[in-house]
Amino acid sequence: MTQTQTRPTAREKLLAAAVQLVREKGYDATSVDSLCENAGVTKGAFFHHFKSKDELAIAATQFWTENAAQLFAKAEYNKFEDPLDQLIGYVDFRLQLVHGSTLPECTCLLGTMVQEKFETSPAIRDACYEGIHFHAAEVGKMIAAAKALHAPHASWNVENLGLYTQAVIQGAFVLAKAKNDVTLAADMILHLRRYIELLFHHAKED
Amino acid sequence: MTQTQTRPTAREKLLAAAVQLVREKGYDATSVDSLCENAGVTKGAFFHHFKSKDELAIAATQFWTENAAQLFAKAEYNKFEDPLDQLIGYVDFRLQLVHGSTLPECTCLLGTMVQEKFETSPAIRDACYEGIHFHAAEVGKMIAAAKALHAPHASWNVENLGLYTQAVIQGAFVLAKAKNDVTLAADMILHLRRYIELLFHHAKED
Numbered sequence: 001m002t003q004t005q006t007r008p009t010a011r012e013k014l015l016a017a018a019v020q021l022v023r024e025k026g027y028d029a030t031s032v033d034s035l036c037e038n039a040g041v042t043k044g045a046f047f048h049h050f051k052s053k054d055e056l057a058i059a060a061t062q063f064w065t066e067n068a069a070q071l072f073a074k075a076e077y078n079k080f081e082d083p084l085d086q087l088i089g090y091v092d093f094r095l096q097l098v099h100g101s102t103l104p105e106c107t108c109l110l111g112t113m114v115q116e117k118f119e120t121s122p123a124i125r126d127a128c129y130e131g132i133h134f135h136a137a138e139v140g141k142m143i144a145a146a147k148a149l150h151a152p153h154a155s156w157n158v159e160n161l162g163l164y165t166q167a168v169i170q171g172a173f174v175l176a177k178a179k180n181d182v183t184l185a186a187d188m189i190l191h192l193r194r195y196i197e198l199l200f201h202h203a204k205e206d
Numbered sequence: 207m208t209q210t211q212t213r214p215t216a217r218e219k220l221l222a223a224a225v226q227l228v229r230e231k232g233y234d235a236t237s238v239d240s241l242c243e244n245a246g247v248t249k250g251a252f253f254h255h256f257k258s259k260d261e262l263a264i265a266a267t268q269f270w271t272e273n274a275a276q277l278f279a280k281a282e283y284n285k286f287e288d289p290l291d292q293l294i295g296y297v298d299f300r301l302q303l304v305h306g307s308t309l310p311e312c313t314c315l316l317g318t319m320v321q322e323k324f325e326t327s328p329a330i331r332d333a334c335y336e337g338i339h340f341h342a343a344e345v346g347k348m349i350a351a352a353k354a355l356h357a358p359h360a361s362w363n364v365e366n367l368g369l370y371t372q373a374v375i376q377g378a379f380v381l382a383k384a385k386n387d388v389t390l391a392a393d394m395i396l397h398l399r400r401y402i403e404l405l406f407h408h409a410k411e412d
Contacts (some may be wrong), residue, residue, distance in 0.1 A: 026322035028234035104325055111380045115321040116232035118383035119310055129384035156400070160393050163381060165407040167394040171377025174317045175369060177324035178335035187366055188373040191401070194362070 011049045012135040013039035018060040024104045027057065027116050027124075057113065064109045065131035072138065081143035084200055090139060094169060098185045103177055106185065111170040123130045132170075136162040151203030161199075168192040217255045219245035222223035224266040230310045233263065233322050233330075263319065264271055264333040270315045278344065289351035290406055296345060297399045300375060304391045312391065317376040336374075342368040357409030367405075374398040 008016065017038035021030040032053055037048050077089025098106050115129035132152040140162030147158055172188035214222065223244035227236040238259055242252050256262040283295025304312050320334035346368030353364055378394035 024325045026232065026234055026326075029322075029326065033324070110384070111335055111377075112321050113386045115318050115380060116235070116385065119230045120232075120235065122386075125384060125386060129386075132381065132384050161397070163390070164394055164397045167377035167381045167397075168374060169377070170380040171317075171373035171375065174321060174376040174380070175338065175373045178316070178320045178331060178338050180324065180328075180331060180335075184369070188370055191367070191370045191373075195397070195401045195404070198401070198408060202404060 006085060010039070010041045010045045012063075013041055014046060014049060014056060015060050015063040018056050019064055019109050020104075022060070023109055023112055024049075024058070027113050052122060052125060057117075057121075057124050058113050059125040061110055061113070061124075061131045064087055065134055068131075068135060071136070072135075082149070083142050084150055087139070087146050087196060088193065089141040090142060091165070091196065095186050095189050098172075098176075098182060098189065101182065103180070105181050106182060107173040107177065108170060111173060132165075132166055136166045147201065154199065154203045156199065159197050165192060216245070216247045216251045218247075218269075219247055219372070220252060220255060220262060221266050221269040225315050226310075227271055228266070229313055229318055230316055233319050237261070248401045260327060260330060263323075263327075263330050267316055267319070267330075267333040268339045271340055274341060275344070277343075288355070289348050290356055293348040293352050293402060294399065296348060297371070297395060297402065301392050301395050301399075302390050304378075304382075304388060304395065307388065309386070309388050312388060313379040313383065316377060317379060338372055339369075342372045345371050352406065356406050360405065362405065371398060 013034060017035045018030070021034060021038055030053075032043065032046060035053070035056070036043050046056075050059065057062075065088050072093070075090075075093045080086045080089050091170055100106075103113050110128040110131045114132075116123055117124040117128075119125075137159075140158055143161050144158045147154060168191070169185075169189060172185040175188060176185035218242060222237070223241045225410045227240060227244055230262075236259075238249065238252055241259070241262070244248050246260070251256060252262075254264065278296075281296075281299045281300055283292050286292045286295050316334040320331055320338075323330040323334075325331075343365075346364055349367050350364045374397070375391075375395060378391040381394060382388050382391035
């Protein structure tokens with residue numbers, strides 16, 4: 001949110017409600033009524049903007065992905081000159097986000113929703129993958145630049161490592177939720193940091 | 207399942223139905239009716255064995271954890287002499303399980319259910335963590351033995367690395383579900399394999 005932003009529309013309030021409630025309760029447990037109540041809008045307004053809860057869910061994945069893109073675009077790590085410093089800075093920023101949040105706040109709408117709906121709603125599943133893949137590809141740009149500079153002959157694949165950063169973060173959230181302890185997510189993400197360091201350290205030896 | 211096993215009881219059929227349906231559809235979308243239908247038992251039988259769907263879910267986490275323990279206990283990797291070979295063999299066995307399965311089959315009941323219920327059902331959440339922690343501790347035994355032999359001075363923590371193996375596997379499932387591609391889970395787990403190799407390789411240099 002920027003200071004110049006105007007007041008949220010009913011559509012935006014419903015998107016924000018979906019992000020909040022689905023992360024807290026899951027998708028099937030989130031009713032249209034509870035979405036309207038949370039957003040402070042009428043059911044008429046809901047169906048004016050969205051044909052169904054599924055349509056809202058898909059729009060929410062885009063809303064989520066755009067908000068995340070803005071958050072990461074303005075983060076400090078982008079200012080580092082060396083792309084490997086940027087990449088490590090990205091991981092540190094993820095750690096920072098985890099430390100400042102409650103569990104439902106810090107976890108991922110896409111990863112949560114896809115666990116529940118991957119088999120029963122291909123449209124929601126694909127929308128979740130689009131968002132995860134978009135973010136992984138942004139991280140992949142830093143990885144590609146860092147590899148070109150520091151590990152040009154390493155055998156690992158850039159796109160795959162980009163996806164792996166997201167797999168670790170998603171898995172970190174699953175374990176943190178199970179333990180009801182947000183610091184466990186940070187412990188897990190620290191292993192990702194060490195892995196990236198080892199991959200590049202190892203490349204320098206070769 | 208062993209050949210000497212008797213026919214499953216109504217209770218066992220309901221547990222197996224919960225494992226199957228929750229992984230496919232999620233917890234809230236799985237009704238008591240659909241559990242009874244899948245198990246081929248009456249609703250009377252359901253409530254004879256379980257007070258509620260939540261009680262079945264918690265029993266299913268124990269059923270799941272016990273079945274997994276049996277599966278891993280008889281796997282080939284246990285025969286390796288060197289605990290580091292056992293640990294790498296464990297990861298290879300996880301890869302083998304992924305390659306031979308459909309997505310709902312190869313993924314984890316505990317990780318799926320906890321994503322949905324961590325905030326709204328503390329009892330289900332704790333039961334999921336118990337199962338994940340039990341398995342992580344089994345992997346932790348191999349890690350502890352491998353560390354004592356090959357990396358006694360390494361600074362990383364054994365229990366944490368055990369949990370990390372499970373975080374990666376859970377996150378691998380989330381991404382594979384999103385992409386609707388089971389091979390992506392294998393790609394992610396191969397990074398875990400490389401991380402373990404690098405951790406121990408790095409320790410030998412010190």
